[in-house]
Amino acid sequence: MLYIGSHVGFNKNTQLLGSAKEALKYKANTFMFYTGAPQNTARSQIVDELTLEALQLLKENNIDYSKVIVHAPYIINLCNEEKFSFSVDFLTEELERVNQLGIKYLVLHPGSHVGLGIEKGIDNIVKGINMAFQNLGKTNNVTILLETMAGKGTEVGSNLDEIKKIIEGIEDKDHIGVCLDTCHLNDAGYDLNKFDEYLNEFDKTIGISKIGCIHINDSKNERSSHKDRHENIGYGTIPFDTLISIIYNERLKDIPRILETPYVDKLYAPYKQEIEMIRNKKFDDNLLDKIRIDNK
Ligand code: FE
Ligand code: FE
Ligand code: ZN
Numbered sequence: 001m002l003y004i005g006s007h008v009g010f011n012k013n014t015q016l017l018g019s020a021k022e023a024l025k026y027k028a029n030t031f032m033f034y035t036g037a038p039q040n041t042a043r044s045q046i047v048d049e050l051t052l053e054a055l056q057l058l059k060e061n062n063i064d065y066s067k068v069i070v071h072a073p074y075i076i077n078l079c080n081e082e083k084f085s086f087s088v089d090f091l092t093e094e095l096e097r098v099n100q101l102g103i104k105y106l107v108l109h110p111g112s113h114v115g116l117g118i119e120k121g122i123d124n125i126v127k128g129i130n131m132a133f134q135n136l137g138k139t140n141n142v143t144i145l146l147e148t149m150a151g152k153g154t155e156v157g158s159n160l161d162e163i164k165k166i167i168e169g170i171e172d173k174d175h176i177g178v179c180l181d182t183c184h185l186n187d188a189g190y191d192l193n194k195f196d197e198y199l200n201e202f203d204k205t206i207g208i209s210k211i212g213c214i215h216i217n218d219s220k221n222e223r224s225s226h227k228d229r230h231e232n233i234g235y236g237t238i239p240f241d242t243l244i245s246i247i248y249n250e251r252l253k254d255i256p257r258i259l260e261t262p263y264v265d266k267l268y269a270p271y272k273q274e275i276e277m278i279r280n281k282k283f284d285d286n287l288l289d290k291i292r293i294d295n296k
Contacts, residue, residue: 002248003067004216004278005030006259006271012036012044016054016101024061026271030256032069032107032213035097039075041090046100055102067256069145069179069213070098072108078128079111079121079156087111088128092135098142105212107145107179110157110166121156126169133172140172145179145212150187150228158188158226160205167206177210178202181260182238182246183217183231189224192242199251208251216247216257216278232261232288233274240283247278264288268295 005028008019023031036043058065072094076087091108098106108129113121133140146166151158157166163178170176182192190198202208218236220229234240247257264270268291277284284290 001254002279003030003064003254003256004028004247004259004275005032005256006261006269006275007031007071008033010035015044015047015050017050017057020054020057020063023063024057026269026275028271028275029063030067030069030258032071032256032258032260034071034073035094036073038071038073040073041075043093043097046097048100051101065102066104068103069105069107069256069258070094070101070103072106074109076108077111077114078125079113079116079154081116081124084124084128088131088135091128091132095132095136095140095142095144099136099140104141104143105145105177105179106142107147107213107215109149110146110155110162112154113156114154118156118162121154122162122165122169125156125166129166129176130169130171133170133175140175143175143177143212145177147179147215148181148184148188150181150184151189151226152187152228158184160202164205167210177212178206179213179215180211181215181217182243183215183219183236183260184228186219186223186238187221187225187227191223192238192246195242195246195249196251199249211252211255214246214252214255214257215260216243217260218243230261232264232270233259233277234283234285235288244278244281248281264291268292 008022010033149155149157218231221227
């Protein structure tokens with residue numbers, strides 16, 4: 001079964017119920033959200049009544065809640081020593097919120113080493129994740145998925161070796177995994193036309209069973225650009241058919257696919273139309289105009 005959805009909102013008044021309703025609007029069967037604005041620390045208390053109402057709605061629509069994903073905010077940077085204790089505390093609180101929501105996966109950007117060097121960066125990430133897990137103790141049911149990065153600036157995690165080293169350092173191996181991102185893989189230098197070769201390499205170094213989520217994005221930039229600028233599906237540098245073959249890759253079946261493509265004209269969510277196009281497996285070069293018209 002294809003699990004496909006997108007990034008959706010989450011606000012303090014409607015919380016998971018609002019996110020679930022947004023996903024249903026897109027005819028998605030999974031979704032991903034931030035528990036608050038990704039660039040700040042303002043977070044509201046999780047209201048269990050809203051969670052229960054959302055669970056009921058998802059059940060009525062045959063949506064498997066175990067496929068729903070939370071994305072940790074970018075302000076967490078475990079590499080950066082000046083921000084280290086802040087980042088560990090915030091990651092701990094985020095894990096608590098995700099546990100309270102009953103969600104299984106938290107996507108985390110490994111971090112940027114800001115000049116400390118890759119090795120020190122990796123050490124700090126390992127230390128920080130281990131500390132956050134220790135803070136939660138046995139109450140934790142959430143798996144952290146390290147996202148594969150584009151290698152922008154001093155980002156750690158743009159190749160398999162770095163991801164592997166982080167995983168090796170994590171004490172609680174049952175709660176660590178990986179989230180692939182097609183835009184980031186392209187920008188990091190991987191040829192997505194040879195995705196099966198990438199999966200072979202992944203399986204050899206890390207193990208394919210560690211993949212818990214895939215972000216499906218086209219890229220505005222050429223392979224190896226290290227830019228990380230997402231584009232709508234079929235409108236960027238990754239061939240549409242290549243993205244389709246990744247989405248439908250049998251080796252990754254049952255793993256949620258999440259779109260993080262940009263809003264059209266910064267105004268209109270493209271996800272309903274993109275999901276429909278993906279289900280049709282046929283590129284529509286008028287899709288963005290259709291989205292504009294649908295929203296008028
Ligand atoms: Fe991300
Ligand atoms: Fe991503
Ligand atoms: Zn990105």
